[in-house]
Amino acid sequence: MIDGLLFVLTLVTALACGLVAGFFFAFSTTVMKALTRVPESQGLVAMQTINVAVINPLVMLALFGTGVVCVVLAIAAFVEWGEPYAVYLLLGSLVYLAGVVLLTFVYHVPRNDAMAALDPEDATAASHWTRYARTWTAWNHVRTVAPLASAALFTIALRVS
């Protein structure tokens, strides 16, 4: 059994991963569908506003605080290597770091920055927005599934003895 501080850390991280999965799930299943259903200029402005509003302490803590704890759990997995739970800690951490943190910085952030520069009144803005929304959402599905898998792996780590 995991015990002490590592237990608490794993439990909190499992829940945080679930929270992050739910956050991206809302975009994949609802927000982007709605924003691509209204006129392009309105969807574009709404998304630009979301990309500004999302940079707030709670969301940053949920997304990247969880990433920091995943690094700690990955190190703990190596320290405790040989324990039945270690492999689940390592896998859960790697899946989160690759599927949320890395993907966000490599894919979503550059595209959000490019979108922020668009003028909604510009003639080409609508086609840019349509293409952005489609590909952004496809990769957002990955950001939904990855933390969900991490949450499952961390939960298994709590349980294996």
Place this chain on the structure above:
Amino acid sequence: MSGFAAGVFFARRRREASASYVLAGSVLYVAGIAVTFAYHIPKNDDLALVDPNSAGAAPAWNDYQTPWTVWNHVRTVAFLAAAILFAVALVKYRRPGATSKTTRPVGELAGAAELSGSGVSR
């Protein structure tokens, strides 16, 4: 669905250490669903009828969004707390036949569970 499953679990295993966590988690989950049905859905239905171009649209939206968000905080916390309780229940749950000082069924012979080879004192 999950509430029903948790209810069945609680009814069958209420003597176990994990049962009270399952019950508490289920109550919080059902509370979150109740808030959705009692508050959010009626408000969403009302908002759906508002014409965005009408004079009353802006005040209707302003009246909608602040309390809607406050009650959404409640749903967020309730479901997260339920998840914590379910996770703790999972950790505390002992498979039938496994040994535990706190969950051995009344009347079971001492040592019988140890012989089953599924001890948890690892």
